[in-house]
Every structure is written in C-alpha cells, then in structure tokens.
Amino acid sequence: MEINDAQDARQKMLYSSHLRGFHWLILSLSVILTTAAWFVTTEQVHERAAERFERESLQVIELVKERMKLYEHALWGAVAFLDANKSELTDQQWKDYSNSLQIDRTYPGINGLGVILNITPEQRNSFIETQQATRPDFSIHPTHEESELWPITYIEPALSNEQAIGLDVAFEHNRYTGIKKARDSGLAQLTGPITLVQDAKQTPGFLFYAPFYKKGMAHDSVNARQSSIEGVAYAPFIMYKLISGTLAIDKRLVTLEINDNGQGLYNDLDSNETAEIDAKPLFTDKITVDFYGRKWQFVISSNLSFRKDSHSNQPYFILASGTTLTLLLLALFIVLSRASKQALTYADDITRELQINAQHLTKSNQDLEQFAYVASHDLKSPLNAIQKLVNWISEDCENILPDSSKEHLALLKNRTIRMNKLLDDLLDYARIGRHDFAPQELDLKATAHEVFSLLDHPKTFSLSVTEQLLLIPKTPLEIVLRNLISNAIKHHDKTSGHIEVLYKEEHGMHHICVKDDGPGIPQALFDKALEMFQTLKPRDKVEGSGMGLSLSKKTIEHYGGTLTIESDGVNGTSVIITWPMASKTTK
Amino acid sequence: MSINTNEITLLLLEDDDIDAMAITRALDKMNIGNNIIRACDGLEGLELLRSGAVPSPYIILLDLQMPRLSGLEFLEEIRQDPVLDKSIIFVLTTSKSDEDITASYKKNIAGYFLKENVGEEFLDIVKMLKGYWKIVLFPEI
Numbered sequence: 001m002e003i004n005d006a007q008d009a010r011q012k013m014l015y016s017s018h019l020r021g022f023h024w025l026i027l028s029l030s031v032i033l034t035t036a037a038w039f040v041t042t043e044q045v046h047e048r049a050a051e052r053f054e055r056e057s058l059q060v061i062e063l064v065k066e067r068m069k070l071y072e073h074a075l076w077g078a079v080a081f082l083d084a085n086k087s088e089l090t091d092q093q094w095k096d097y098s099n100s101l102q103i104d105r106t107y108p109g110i111n112g113l114g115v116i117l118n119i120t121p122e123q124r125n126s127f128i129e130t131q132q133a134t135r136p137d138f139s140i141h142p143t144h145e146e147s148e149l150w151p152i153t154y155i156e157p158a159l160s161n162e163q164a165i166g167l168d169v170a171f172e173h174n175r176y177t178g179i180k181k182a183r184d185s186g187l188a189q190l191t192g193p194i195t196l197v198q199d200a201k202q203t204p205g206f207l208f209y210a211p212f213y214k215k216g217m218a219h220d221s222v223n224a225r226q227s228s229i230e231g232v233a234y235a236p237f238i239m240y241k242l243i244s245g246t247l248a249i250d251k252r253l254v255t256l257e258i259n260d261n262g263q264g265l266y267n268d269l270d271s272n273e274t275a276e277i278d279a280k281p282l283f284t285d286k287i288t289v290d291f292y293g294r295k296w297q298f299v300i301s302s303n304l305s306f307r308k309d310s311h312s313n314q315p316y317f318i319l320a321s322g323t324t325l326t327l328l329l330l331a332l333f334i335v336l337s338r339a340s341k342q343a344l345t346y347a348d349d350i351t352r353e354l355q356i357n358a359q360h361l362t363k364s365n366q367d368l369e370q371f372a373y374v375a376s377h378d379l380k381s382p383l384n385a386i387q388k389l390v391n392w393i394s395e396d397c398e399n400i401l402p403d404s405s406k407e408h409l410a411l412l413k414n415r416t417i418r419m420n421k422l423l424d425d426l427l428d429y430a431r432i433g434r435h436d437f438a439p440q441e442l443d444l445k446a447t448a449h450e451v452f453s454l455l456d457h458p459k460t461f462s463l464s465v466t467e468q469l470l471l472i473p474k475t476p477l478e479i480v481l482r483n484l485i486s487n488a489i490k491h492h493d494k495t496s497g498h499i500e501v502l503y504k505e506e507h508g509m510h511h512i513c514v515k516d517d518g519p520g521i522p523q524a525l526f527d528k529a530l531e532m533f534q535t536l537k538p539r540d541k542v543e544g545s546g547m548g549l550s551l552s553k554k555t556i557e558h559y560g561g562t563l564t565i566e567s568d569g570v571n572g573t574s575v576i577i578t579w580p581m582a583s584k585t586t587k
Numbered sequence: 588m589s590i591n592t593n594e595i596t597l598l599l600l601e602d603d604d605i606d607a608m609a610i611t612r613a614l615d616k617m618n619i620g621n622n623i624i625r626a627c628d629g630l631e632g633l634e635l636l637r638s639g640a641v642p643s644p645y646i647i648l649l650d651l652q653m654p655r656l657s658g659l660e661f662l663e664e665i666r667q668d669p670v671l672d673k674s675i676i677f678v679l680t681t682s683k684s685d686e687d688i689t690a691s692y693k694k695n696i697a698g699y700f701l702k703e704n705v706g707e708e709f710l711d712i713v714k715m716l717k718g719y720w721k722i723v724l725f726p727e728i
Contacts, residue, residue, distance in 0.1 A: 381681060384702065385605040391708060392612065 010347070017340035023333045030329055034322025041315040049302075049310035053283040056254050057300040061289055063247055064258075064298075067109060068208075068291060071235055072188045074107050075210035078233035082115065082212050089115065091134050091154055098156030109242040110235050111196065111205070114155030116169060116179065117231035124149060135165075144171040150179055152234070163197040164236065175207060181293050182209035183229045184222045189293040193263040196236050204265050205238040208292065239266040249273045253306035255281065257299040265296065276303040282310070372430035376423040383423065387416045425547040428479060432555050437473035439582035444468040444512070448501045451481045457489045460496035466503040470510060471582040476555045481514070483548035484575050488516035509561070510579040515572060522569035529565060552577070592621070595720050596645040599625040600632040600661065601679075602653045606702065606709075610648070613713040629656030633664055636671055644725040646716065649696075651680040651687055659687070662694035673726040679705065679712060 081097055082089060094115060103113050119127050124140060131138040131153065140151045150170045155161040169175035178191030188210040196205045209232040213219040217228040243256070243266055255277050258266040268277060281301035288297045302310075394401075394409050401409070445465040452463045463485070470477075481501070488499045502513040521529055530553055535546040552575075553563040561579040597614075601607045607625050614623065624641055626632035632649075633656065635641050651658035658678065665671045678691050678699045688699050705712040 381603065384681075385603065388605055388609050388708065 013340050013344045017337050017344055019333055019337055027326060027330055030326040034319060034326060037322060038315050038319040041318050045312045045315060050283060052310060053302050057285050060252060060254060060256060060300060061287060061298055071107060071110060071208055074113060075188055075208060075233045075235060078113060079210050079212045094154035095156055108245050111238055112155050112157060112161045112236055114234050115153050115231055116150050116234050117153045118229050119149045121149060139166045140168050141166055142171050146170040161198050167197060178207060179209055179232055182211045182232055184225060186211055186219060186225055190291055193260050193265050196238060199238050203238055203240055205236060208235045249276055253303060255301045255303045259297045260294055276305055278302060278304045278307055282307055369430045372426055376426040380423050383416055383419055425551055429547060429551050429554060432558050437475050439471045439473050442470055442474050444470050444503055448481055451478055452485055455486050461489055463499045465501040468503040472579060476559060479555055480552040480577060483552045484514040487548050488514060488518060491518055493519040508581050513574050513576045515574040517572045520567040520569045520571055520573050521565060526565045592720050596622045596624060596642055598641050598645050598647045599623060600629060601650045602627050609709045613709040617713050617717060619717060628653040629658060629661030632661060643728040647674055647676040649676050649678050651678060651682050659690055666694050673728060
C-alpha cells in the first residue's frame with residue numbers, strides 16, 4: 001500500500017510538472033477575455049466618438065441653418081419696410097433703415113443689405129436720371145442681352161459695397177437665375193456660388209434674395225408675380241466671413257467643406273487655420289441640405305481636436321493589463337511546473353539512493369544471515385564429532401584415565417554442549433527472517449504450559465497464565481515464550497519461583513507480559529541484556545548462549561512488535577512484548 | 588517369508604568417518620553382528636549396489652550432505668533404477684530443512700531421522716533398526 005501511495009504521489013507530481021490542458025485552457029480563456037474586453041471597449045469608444053461626431057456635424061449644419069434663417073428675417077424685414085413705405089424709396093431712407101437695423105451687429109457675417117429693382121430697358125435712362133439726382137455717379141453696368149434689368153440700387157453699408165452700386169445682376173447666370181427663381185416663387189432664394197464684385201480677395205460667395213411686388217397687386221401665381229414684380233431685397237455674402245464667428249474653426253471639432261452643385265462654396269483647407277485639419281479623419285460624412293432653392297452639400301470630417309478628445313487609452317490599458325495578467329499566469333504555471341519537476345527529480349534521486357542503499361542493506365543482511373546459517377550449521381558437524389569422540393574416550397578409557405583427566409573430559413563435554421546450544425540459537429536467529437509464519441488460532445495458556453513443560457526445570461517452579469485465545473504465528477511465539485520463561489527460571493536466585501504470563505489487548509496490539517519473582521535486572525543493564533551474546537552472569541555459573549533475549553527481540557520485531565524490560569532491579573523482572581493483531585500483520 | 592535377521596546387510600552411505608564409526612559402535616554396543624558396508628558418497632553407494640557387492644536383503648542408511656553424489660541425487664537415481672528402485676532407505680542427516688524432508692519422502696524413503704535426535708551415540712536408531720527388520724517384510728530384489 002505505501003508503495004502505491006508513493007507511486008500515486010509521484011504520478012501526481014509528474015502530472016503537475018507539465019503544463020496541462022487546463023493550464024492552456026486558463027491561458028486561452030485569459031487571452032480570449034482580454035481580446036474580447038479590448039474589442040468591446042474599442043467598439044464602445046468608437047461608438048461614442050461616432051455619436052459625438054454626428055452631434056458635432058448636426059450642430060454645424062444647425063448653426064448654418066440658424067444663420068440663414070436670421071438673414072432671411074433681415075431680408076423679409078427689408079421687404080416689409082419697402083412695402084410699408086408709401087413714397088418712392090430714396091437712398092437716404094435706405095441708409096437710415098440700415099443704420100437703425102445696425103446690420104453689422106444684428107446680422108454678423110452679412111456683407112450688406114440692399115435693394116435690387118426690376119426695370120425694363122426702356123426705363124433705363126429715366127431710372128438713371130432719377131438716381132443721379134441724389135447720386136451723380138450712379139450708372140447701370142455692365143450691359144447684357146437680357147430683356148430686363150436688375151440693377152443694385154441701394155446697398156448699405158455703401159462704402160464697403162461701392163463696386164456693387166449700379167451692378168445689373170442680370171449680367172451673370174447665377175445671379176440672374178437666382179433672382180428669377182425668387183421672383184417666380186415669391187420665396188427667399190439663394191444664388192449659386194459667385195464671386196462678389198466687392199470682394200477684393202475673390203473668394204466664393206452668394207446672394208440672398210427676397211422678392212417684393214407692386215403694392216395692391218395680387219401675386220398669387222407665377223404670372224401674377226412676374227407681372228407685378230418690383231424688385232428684391234438682397235444681401236451679399238462672402239462665405240468665409242459667414243463661417244467665421246460662431247462657426248470659426250477653433251470652435252469646432254470638425255473640418256468643414258461646403259459645395260453647391262459641385263462648386264466649392266467653402267473649405268477649411270482654404271483658410272489660414274489648417275493646423276486642426278486631420279489628414280486621415282476618423283469620421284467623414286456628406287450631408288446635403290436644401291437651402292432656399294439650392295442644395296448645399298456639407299462635407300464634414302473630424303479634425304485633430306476631435307481625434308485628441310475622443311482618443312481613449314482605456315482599450316489599450318485593458319489590452320495591456322490583460323496581456324500582463326496572461327503572461328504572469330503563464331510565468332506562474334511555468335514556475336510551478338518547474339518546481340514540481342525539480343522536486344520530482346530530487347525525490348527520484350533520493351528514492352534511487354535509498355533503493356540502492358536498501359538493496360545493499362538487504363544484500364548484506366542476507367549475506368550475514370546466510371553466513372550465520374552456514375557457519376553455525378557447518379560448525380555443528382565437527383562439534384558433534386568432537387562430542388562423540390570425547391564420549392568414546394571417556395567410555396573406552398574409564399579405567400585407565402586419572403581422575404583429573406576425567407574431570408577435564410567432563411569440562412570438555414560441557415563446553416561442547418554449550419557451543420552446540422550457542423550454534424542452535426544462532427541458527428534460530430538466522431532463520432527468523434527466512435520464514436514468515438502465518439497467524440493461527442492458539443490458546444495462550446496451553447501454549448505457555450507446553451513450552452514450560454518442555455523446559456528442563458526444577459519442580460519447585462510454577463507457572464500461571466491468563467486464559468486467552470489468540471490469532472498469532474505459533475512458532476515465533478513459542479520461540480519467544482521458551483526463551484523468556486527459560487530465562488526466568490535460569491536466572492532465578494531462589495530454588496523456587498513463580499512465573500506469570502499475563503495478557504491484555506491495547507491499541508490494537510497484543511500485550512504479553514512474562515513476569516517472574518527473581519532478582520530483577522538493574523535498569524542500567526537493560527540495554528546490555530538485549531544485546532547479542534551478552535550474559536549478565538558468567539556462563540559457568542548460569543548456562544546460556546547470551547542470545548535468548550536478543551533472539552526474542554529480533555523475532556518480535558520481525559513481526560512488527562516490541563520487547564521491553566521492566567524491573568526495579570530487586571523484585572523480579574517483567575518482559576513486556578507487544579505483537580500486532582493478526583489483521584494488521586497480513587501483508 | 589521369514590528371513591534370518593543376521594543375513595540383513597546394512598549399507599551405510601556416510602561421508603563423515605566419525606558418524607560412520609558412531610553407527611558401528613552403536614551396533615557393537617547393541618551386540619548386533621550384521622554385515623555393514625560403508626560407502627563415502629552416493630556414487631560409491633550406487634556402484635556397490637549395481638556391482639552386486641551388497642547382498643540382498645539390505646537396508647540403506649543415507650546421509651544427505653555428501654560429496655560427488657548427494658543423498659537426494661542418490662534417491663533420484665535409485666528410484667529410476669529398474670532393479671534397485673524397491674530398496675528400503677532411511678535418511679539420517681543433520682538437515683532440518685523442510686525442503687529436504689519433503690523431497691526425501693517423495694522418493695519413498697522409509698523414514699527421516701535427524702542425527703541430533705537419534706539419541707546419544709546413535710543408539711536409538713540402531714534400536715529402531717533392530718526392531719524394524721525383526722518384523723518388516725523385505726521386497727525381492
């Protein structure tokens with residue numbers, strides 16, 4: 001069983017000394033979880049950024065829409081003013097109106113607020129004359145082939161719009177188309193991209209028209225509107241000026257580009273502040289919005305500030321932590337398995353050494369027993385021969401030998417007997433390990449008495465034994481009892497004595513005590529008494545091989561028991577043997 | 588069939604001179620004048636038997652530990668011999684080994700004796716033999 005346990009333990013250690021499936025499973029799980037967490041976080045970050053971008057884009061468009069609405073109100077305000085004005089409008093009146101409106105403050109981004117009147121070519125000269133009454137420089141320009149004229153008559157602030165005064169907007173397609181659409185629809189309308197004459201930088205811009213009609217005339221159909229058209233209130237815009245202010249680049253997280261029918265209206269790239277532009281924007285969106293008869297396409301891209309703001313280290317942190325954790329786990333597993341491997345190697349080394357030692361020990365024990373057996377056996381034959389020869393000499397020469405020689409022969413005989421006994425005991429001792437006796441049922445009392453009766457002892461000695469049935473190997477028990485009882489008799493200091501063999505069961509062991517009422521053994525000599533070939537008295541006084549106790553001890557220990565001496569050195573000796581219960585000795 | 592006990596020969600297979608002497612002395616002591624033939628080992632014993640030097644009826648007293656051909660080998664041989672296989676054989680040895688005892692009885696020996704148990708000066712075994720051949724019936728050889 002022990003060997004199996006050790007094998008099991010070794011197997012376990014061997015098992016844990018390799019990275020196993022579940023190690024790899026844990027590592028893979030760790031990697032998968034890390035990747036998943038990283039992926040999910042990245043997605044979340046991206047989603048948040050996308051939402052934000054959408055919000056930013058819509059906000060930009062909303063701001064542009066708001067602006068346009070504001071300008072539309074300004075135009076309709078001007079139309080209302082013109083409609084309310086009973087007399088012919090003069091340059092001065094328009095100037096006053098504009099001033100009280102404070103257009104540059106009320107309508108940031110607007111380049112001016114003006115009036116374009118619709119006249120026929122026939123009215124041209126009288127119209128110029130009328131205007132020249134207050135503004136001698138007034139002229140209508142340039143000339144064109146159209147059948148009607150749309151001269152810019154009033155514009156404020158006049159100074160910055162000087163070039164526009166007298167400009168006939170019918171001269172150019174975009175301006176003309178826009179104004180016709182406004183006239184026909186009765187709605188505020190935009191022109192396509194144009195370059196304002198008053199813009200020294202020649203950047204894209206547009207005009208915003210709101211039509212007004214002759215007073216008191218119906219203008220509920222296209223025809224009615226065409227016939228009753230008086231003119232338009234208008235506002236010129238330079239695109240980059242419109243954008244600057246609330247839509248300035250540094251106030252946005254997006255880059256803006258506005259196109260009208262493929263023509264560029266505005267592009268952040270054209271501005272001076274290109275630092276924020278992201279060459280590879282995270283997000284780009286194209287949104288087309290209807291603006292007063294035009295379709296403006298907003299191309300909105302996230303810029304560097306957006307990238308910076310929406311950048312999150314979270315996914316990388318998660319990835320890094322997860323990877324570190326996985327690596328730590330791997331390192332831990334490797335360290336553990338290596339430790340197991342080392343322990344295993346160490347244990348194997350020790351085991352191998354122990355096995356070798358045990359083999360050596362077993363071998364030398366066997367050699368020793370073999371030697372003891374052979375030696376004692378082979379020594380017996382010559383000894384027997386000597387014994388016989390001594391007998392023959394004593395017999396044959398009884399009448400010839402002097403008394404002293406007879407005495408010597410008697411001593412010689414005595415010594416050969418002693419040596420014979422010594423060899424017998426030695427043989428028994430050597431045989432102990434050679435044969436395992438199986439436990440058998442026996443009666444302790446009967447066995448002890450049988451042993452006692454076989455011993456050569458004076459009739460004055462008596463024996464009492466506890467009645468007990470035992471399951472125990474018979475022969476070894478007999479050897480032990482014979483030696484112990486024989487010792488008790490042999491070493492008794494009186495001519496009579498009483499020997500007790502007592503039994504009890506304790507801790508799963510047989511306890512057998514052989515107790516005599518002899519002289520006892522001093523405690524100092526206990527160890528000596530148990531040594532081989534040791535006698536506590538000269539052999540000539542008490543015959544003995546000196547092997548009885550050590551033979552008993554070895555026998556008992558062979559079966560897993562113990563032998564101890566108890567004595568006060570005065571009142572007898574108790575030799576206590578313990579013997580494992582049979583069930584435990586079965587191997 | 589009655590046999591004069593004096594005609595019985597004792598074949599002693601014993602390498603130890605003193606043991607052999609002890610047997611002889613014991614026979615002398617018991618005043619038994621039967622013919623004794625001694626061989627020092629199994630091989631010599633077999634040769635004597637096969638050459639007819641041992642007259643029938645005879646009893647063999649066999650030691651186990653002997654040079655050349657041991658007691659057990661001698662038993663093996665003789666039990667395969669068509670003429671000698673019926674021989675009455677007693678084993679007299681110092682070996683207490685269970686293996687030896689069992690092996691010997693398997694070869695149909697008449698008895699197994701330990702030298703240390705046959706009494707001082709081997710008197711007990713000689714007494715036993717004297718009684719034995721007085722009443723035992725011998726095979727025809």
